Every structure is written in C-alpha cells, then in structure tokens.
Amino acid sequence: MRISLDWLKEFIPLTADADEIAHRLTMLGLEIEAVERVDGDAIFEVNVTPNRPDCLSVVGIARELSAAYDMELTIPEHDIMAEPGELDFNVDILDVDLCHRYAGRIVRNLTIGESPDWLKRRLEKCGLRAINNVVDVTNYVLLELGHPLHAFDLATLKGHRIRVATPATAMGKGATAKLTTLDGVEREIPGDALLIWDAVRPVAVAGVMGGQETEVSGTTVDIFIESAYFDPVSVRKTSKTLGLKTEASYRFERGTDIKMLKKALDRTAYLMKEVADGMIYGKIDIYPRKHVPAEISLSADKVNRVLGLSLSTTEMVASLEKLGFSIEESGGLMSVRPPVYRGDVKRDADIIEEVARTCGYERIPAVLPKATLGISDAASERLVEGEGATGKRFYERALHEVKQSLLKTGFTEVINLSFMGEQDLDLLGIAAPDRRRKCVRIKNPLRTEESLLRTTLVPSLLRNMAHNASHGNRDFRLFELSRVFVAGADGTLPLERHHGAALLYREKTKSLYREETQEFFVVKGAVEALFDDLKIREYTFVRSAEPFLHPGQAADIMIEGSKVGYIGTLSPVVRDALEIKAQKPAVVVMELDIDLLLPFTVQMLKYRPLPRFPYIERDTALIVDAGLEAAAVLDWLRSYPADLIEEVALFDVYQGKNIPEGKKSIAFTVRYRAADRTLTDEEIDPVHTALVAYITDKTKGALRS
Numbered sequence: 001m002r003i004s005l006d007w008l009k010e011f012i013p014l015t016a017d018a019d020e021i022a023h024r025l026t027m028l029g030l031e032i033e034a035v036e037r038v039d040g041d042a043i044f045e046v047n048v049t050p051n052r053p054d055c056l057s058v059v060g061i062a063r064e065l066s067a068a069y070d071m072e073l074t075i076p077e078h079d080i081m082a083e084p085g086e087l088d089f090n091v092d093i094l095d096v097d098l099c100h101r102y103a104g105r106i107v108r109n110l111t112i113g114e115s116p117d118w119l120k121r122r123l124e125k126c127g128l129r130a131i132n133n134v135v136d137v138t139n140y141v142l143l144e145l146g147h148p149l150h151a152f153d154l155a156t157l158k159g160h161r162i163r164v165a166t167p168a169t170a171m172g173k174g175a176t177a178k179l180t181t182l183d184g185v186e187r188e189i190p191g192d193a194l195l196i197w198d199a200v201r202p203v204a205v206a207g208v209m210g211g212q213e214t215e216v217s218g219t220t221v222d223i224f225i226e227s228a229y230f231d232p233v234s235v236r237k238t239s240k241t242l243g244l245k246t247e248a249s250y251r252f253e254r255g256t257d258i259k260m261l262k263k264a265l266d267r268t269a270y271l272m273k274e275v276a277d278g279m280i281y282g283k284i285d286i287y288p289r290k291h292v293p294a295e296i297s298l299s300a301d302k303v304n305r306v307l308g309l310s311l312s313t314t315e316m317v318a319s320l321e322k323l324g325f326s327i328e329e330s331g332g333l334m335s336v337r338p339p340v341y342r343g344d345v346k347r348d349a350d351i352i353e354e355v356a357r358t359c360g361y362e363r364i365p366a367v368l369p370k371a372t373l374g375i376s377d378a379a380s381e382r383l384v385e386g387e388g389a390t391g392k393r394f395y396e397r398a399l400h401e402v403k404q405s406l407l408k409t410g411f412t413e414v415i416n417l418s419f420m421g422e423q424d425l426d427l428l429g430i431a432a433p434d435r436r437r438k439c440v441r442i443k444n445p446l447r448t449e450e451s452l453l454r455t456t457l458v459p460s461l462l463r464n465m466a467h468n469a470s471h472g473n474r475d476f477r478l479f480e481l482s483r484v485f486v487a488g489a490d491g492t493l494p495l496e497r498h499h500g501a502a503l504l505y506r507e508k509t510k511s512l513y514r515e516e517t518q519e520f521f522v523v524k525g526a527v528e529a530l531f532d533d534l535k536i537r538e539y540t541f542v543r544s545a546e547p548f549l550h551p552g553q554a555a556d557i558m559i560e561g562s563k564v565g566y567i568g569t570l571s572p573v574v575r576d577a578l579e580i581k582a583q584k585p586a587v588v589v590m591e592l593d594i595d596l597l598l599p600f601t602v603q604m605l606k607y608r609p610l611p612r613f614p615y616i617e618r619d620t621a622l623i624v625d626a627g628l629e630a631a632a633v634l635d636w637l638r639s640y641p642a643d644l645i646e647e648v649a650l651f652d653v654y655q656g657k658n659i660p661e662g663k664k665s666i667a668f669t670v671r672y673r674a675a676d677r678t679l680t681d682e683e684i685d686p687v688h689t690a691l692v693a694y695i696t697d698k699t700k701g702a703l704r705s
Contacts, residue, residue, distance in 0.1 A: 090284075206234075297335050414464050469585070562596060622703060623701050628701075649668065
C-alpha cells in the first residue's frame with residue numbers, strides 16, 4: 001500500500017524526516033519496503049500484515065504514528081448540514097448475518113467532471129487513476145479512512161429502494177442471479193453470495209464491485225452513496241468464487257471498522273459538495289447488530305514476566321490508551337477493551353504484544369538462554385548403571401541412531417497414518433491369540449479399512465510397496481519408525497511401543513556387473529549394521545514361525561533369550577494376494593521392537609589399546625543334524641571357557657552333495673590372541689582340540705573331513 005507523507009501530516013504534525021518515520025513504522029510492525037520521492041513528497045510502500053486491516057488507510061497509519069510520537073490525531077473535517085425535507089428512500093437488510101450495518105446518503109444536483117488537481121495528484125501518488133470527481137471522491141475516502149464506499153446513479157435505482165440479500169433470500173431457495181459488473185462482464189452469482197438489490201434486480205455485488213447499469217456516468221445528476229459493513233467471510237467467499245479482486249473486497253474480507261462507516265459516509269458527502277457542487281440530503285443508517293467490544297483481563301505482572309521488563313501499570317495503561325484501548329485498572333489487574341477497529345486483539349497475548357510495540361522492542365533486554373552443557377556426575381553414574389536407557393534424551397538419541405543407520409544402508413523413510421483394518425491382520429494370517437490381534441478400535445473411523453490403531457507397521461509398508469510397484473518402481477527400500485498400540489485390560493490405557501520396520505522390494509532384472517546378493521541377506525546385513533551402530537553384541541537369529549513369512553527364509557531376532565524382532569522373505573501367498581503385477585519379485589520385511597532393543601545397547605563405551613601381538617585362526621567344519629539351529633552352535637562356542645579366545649564366528653552352512661541325508665555342515669572360525677605375547681601353534685593346538693571335542697559333544701556331530 002502506498003501512503004503519502006504530506007497526506008499523513010494533515011492528521012498529525014510530523015516533523016521527523018521520511019527515513020526516521022519509515023524506521024519507526026517498521027519497528028511498530030508496519031514494514032516500509034521502499035520510500036519514493038515524488039514532487040517533494042515522500043511515498044511510503046507499506047507492507048501491512050493480514051491481521052491489521054485498520055492500517056490500510058492514511059488514518060490507520062497516522063494512528064500508529066500518533067501513539068509512537070505521542071501527538072494528537074486530527075480527523076479531517078466531515079460535519080455537514082443536510083438539506084431539509086423528507087427523504088423518499090428505503091433500505092432493508094434481509095440477511096442480517098451477512099450485513100451488520102448499512103448507511104447511505106443522497107446527494108443531488110451534482111456536476112460530473114474532472115477532479116481538482118490536488119485530488120488527482122493524491123490518487124496518482126497512491127497508485128489509483130482518476131476517473132471523475134464523484135468516483136474519485138469515493139476512492140479518496142477509501143484511502144484516507146480505510147472504508148470502501150460505492151456511489152449509485154440514483155435515477156437508475158428502481159422503486160427508490162435498496163435491499164441487501166442473497167439470491168436465495170430475495171428469490172427463493174436454490175435461486176441464482178445474473179449481474180453485469182463495472183468491468184463489463186456478465187456474471188452468474190451463486191445463491192449464497194450477498195448482493196445489493198433495488199426494488200426489482202441486483203445492482204451490485206456487496207463488498208466487491210458495483211453493477212454496470214447503475215454506475216455513475218457523465219449524465220448522472222443525483223447519486224446514492226453506500227457505506228456498509230459486510231461479513232468478511234462472505235465477501236472473501238464471493239470474491240474467490242467470482243475470481244474478482246478489488247480494493248474494496250481486499251479491505252472488506254479482512255474486516256472494516258463498523259463505526260468508521262458513518263464518518264466515511266459524511267466525509268464523502270462533504271467532499272462531493274466541495275468538488276461537484278452537490279446538495280446533501282438526509283441520511284439512512286440501519287444498524288441491526290450492534291458491535292459489542294471484547295473485554296480482556298490480564299495482570300501487569302504477566303506482561304512484565306513475558307516481556308522481561310519492569311514496566312509500571314501506569315506505563316502500560318498509557319501505552320495502550322495511545323492506541324485507543326479503554327482500560328480499567330485495579331490492584332495490578334487490567335480490564336482492557338480494544339477499539340472497534342482492532343478486531344485482531346482477542347486475548348492477553350495480543351495485549352502484551354501491543355505493550356511491547358508501543359514501549360519499544362529495543363527496551364527488551366537481550367539475555368542468552370540458559371543451557372546445560374554435558375551431564376552431571378550423578379547423571380553419568382546413572383548412565384553407567386543402565387538407568388539412562390529410560391531417559392528421554394537417551395531414548396531420542398537412540399531413535400535418531402536407528403534412523404541414521406537405516407538411511408546409511410540405503411533405506412528411505414516413510415511416514416504413514418497410525419491406522420489399519422481387520423483385513424490387514426487377516427492378510428498376514430495373524431491368529432486370534434496373537435497379541436497383535438488386541439487392537440484399539442476407533443469410535444468414528446473415516447472408513448472401515450482404517451478402523452484400528454496399528455499393532456504392527458508391516459501392513460503400512462506393504463501398502464507403500466504396492467503403490468510404488470504399481471507406479472513402475474522396480475527396486476526400493478523403505479523403513480518407518482513409529483508407535484504401535486496394543487489394547488490394555490478393561491479400563492486401562494493402551495500399551496504404546498516404538499517399533500521400527502523395513503521392507504526391501506526387488507524385481508528380477510538383467511544387468512551387467514550386478515552383484516546378486518540374496519535379498520534376505522541384504523536386509524540381514526542392514527540389521528547387523530544397525531546393531532553394530534547401537535553397540536549391541538550378543539544377538540542371534542533363530543528360525544521364525546511368523547505366518548506371513550516364507551518358511552525357511554525367516555528368522556526371529558533374539559537377545560538373551562528375548563525376541564526383539566523378526567526378519568524374513570514375504571510369503572508367496574501374501575505377495576500374490578497383493579496383486580503385484582511383476583513376476584515374483586523378492587520382498588523382504590523386518591520389524592523391531594525398539595523399546596525391547598534399547599536396554600541392550602552399550603551406553604558407556606570403554607576404549608582399549610590396539611592389540612600389539614598377532615592372532616592365530618583355526619577353521620573347523622562339523623556334520624550335525626539338519627534341524628540344529630546355527631545360533632545354538634554359536635552360543636555354545638561363545639560360552640566355552642578359554643581366555644585366549646578373542647572371537648568366534650560362523651562362516652558357512654551347507655546341505656547337499658557329499659553331506660548325508662538329514663545332515664548339514666556348519667563351519668566356524670576361532671580367533672586366538674594373547675595380550676602379552678605372540679602365541680605359538682604348540683600353545684593353541686591343545687586349546688583348539690579341546691574346543692572341538694566340546695562342541696562335537698554338544699552338537700552330537702562329527703568332524704567333516
């Protein structure tokens with residue numbers, strides 16, 4: 001919005017230069033984007049925020065400067081003496097909810113022509129072109145007082161009557177109306193849009209634009225001036241529906257001053273008499289819905305506490321009164337009534353902001369926030385003892401570590417709604433006794449497919465997979481970290497647990513130099529990398545019985561005898577039910593209970609020097625029963641008491657040629673090292689022989705030759 005400094009000086013006696021005024025307005029929250037010099041005048045380009053429609057005028061900006069400079073505000077002259085005689089004109093507001101006040105005046109015997117130079121220059125400086133003296137006056141008052149007005153050619157209004165109503169009210173339910181607006185476009189007006197009608201037809205779109213048939217022209221002699229308050233929501237809706245944006249709608253849809261409309265009406269009539277030699281007749285003012293000012297209570301202590309100041313109640317009251325607020329103060333408690341033009345002030349925080357603006361943001365001291373760097377000794381001790389695993393900071397850090405680990409291994413995070421349906425659990429084949437069937441049911445779901453809170457994240461990932469596959473994605477990895485909800489006993493709250501789940505999808509494609517690592521082991525490697533990042537060491541994979549995973553290609557993830565998750569290839573039955581069009585793609589899923597996982601993380605790292613002496617490794621292969629879990633073999637090896645054993649690892653499991661039916665080969669490697677010397681074969685051979693005898697006895701197996 002463009003505002004002239006010379007025009008502002010007609011309201012307050014400003015002596016500061018334009019740059020200082022621009023800075024002051026910016027500090028008040030009215031950013032000055034540019035200052036342009038035109039014919040010795042300074043034109044401010046003011047950026048007015050949507051919540052301050054009261055500042056979309058010269059008087060609004062002047063009010064702010066009046067408070068800032070503590071100067072008296074002078075409203076331009078608008079008192080008029082109307083011609084005597086009865087006013088033969090009626091106004092009816094039929095939609096009171098959409099029009100809270102409607103006022104008008106008749107001015108007769110006008111001489112339509114060019115506006116005087118001073119009026120045209122004012123409009124041009126503010127970015128409006130001059131049309132004729134009558135229309136220019138309405139635009140001038142719009143800029144000056146911030147209230148839109150409209151002038152009708154009185155001779156074109158049928159029946160000497162104005163009605164304010166929607167087509168549905170004026171013509172019946174379901175009715176619409178047609179109106180050719182001032183821009184020459186015939187428009188279809190919806191039934192809920194507010195219109196101005198004469199006794200027969202619509203003549204204007206309320207708050208947006210007048211009609212072409214009643215516009216002021218060179219032959220106009222008498223006019224009817226409209227000044228009204230229209231509901232902001234109604235004007236905004238009508239403006240958007242019609243695709244019609246005007247200076248009037250811009251102000252009406254933000255909210256105008258319902259009391260200022262009378263001053264604007266009188267000021268317009270006064271100026272029309274001055275510039276067009278008109279004769280002013282009586283006024284009509286229909287005001288069915290009186291404005292009731294809001295009342296906000298707050299204490300001076302709260303203002304100071306929020307702002308970090310030490311203002312007295314007297315200072316606060318004085319600063320608010322400068323802005324037109326009414327205050328009653330008693331014992332430090334203030335009861336504040338904002339002026340009618342400040343519809344944005346609705347709560348105590350708004351009052352505090354006004355105090356800060358007028359007293360000056362520069363008075364608020366700059367204080368660095370208090371922050372704790374590191375942790376105390378007591379907190380460190382609790383962390384070492386393991387109590388830190390339940391702390392909020394530790395928990396958030398661990399979740400971040402899980403996310404970063406999965407991102408590093410090529411997975412993309414997804415975020416889904418926390419809902420599922422019975423059909424999701426049916427698809428996975430989860431039986432009734434399973435805890436995942438204890439669902440929290442939503443009372444008012446948007447649809448039956450999302451009537452339960454999730455007890456597992458896998459159904460959401462499967463939907464993500466189906467969506468991506470149907471859009472041609474042939475190789476992707478997804479993961480999600482979120483809460484699942486398990487219904488509690490009667491009268492208790494649901495159990496909430498953090499879960500992490502991942503899915504790998506890959507179609508079989510021909511590619512040169514492509515490493516064809518089996519998909520199951522790709523996801524297994526990601527899990528092992530995650531555990532390595534969390535410093536979880538003692539975990540095993542054992543055969544899983546999850547109903548939706550492929551038998552023989554699924555494993556439960558165990559730590560100290562507790563199941564913390566599972567990993568496996570999706571069952572072909574489930575995959576086919578999803579109707580994936582690709583030819584048998586590989587789908588591997590994984591899900592972890594993060595809450596069960598975190599207590600096993602190493603929370604305090606202990607560093608040791610790098611080994612000074614070399615190690616010796618021994619590889620051994622055993623023939624054991626095919627049903628023996630490799631994880632059990634690994635557990636027995638790790639439990640063998642020998643100080644020289646540094647690490648044990650399985651590196652091969654084989655069934656096939658040269659292996660008896662019902663048997664399999666398990667190969668493992670053992671690393672031996674001493675901290676104080678280089679080991680010899682003579683020292684290691686008896687230790688390894690004893691280990692092999694021990695594991696052979698445990699597995700009931702035999703050495704593979």
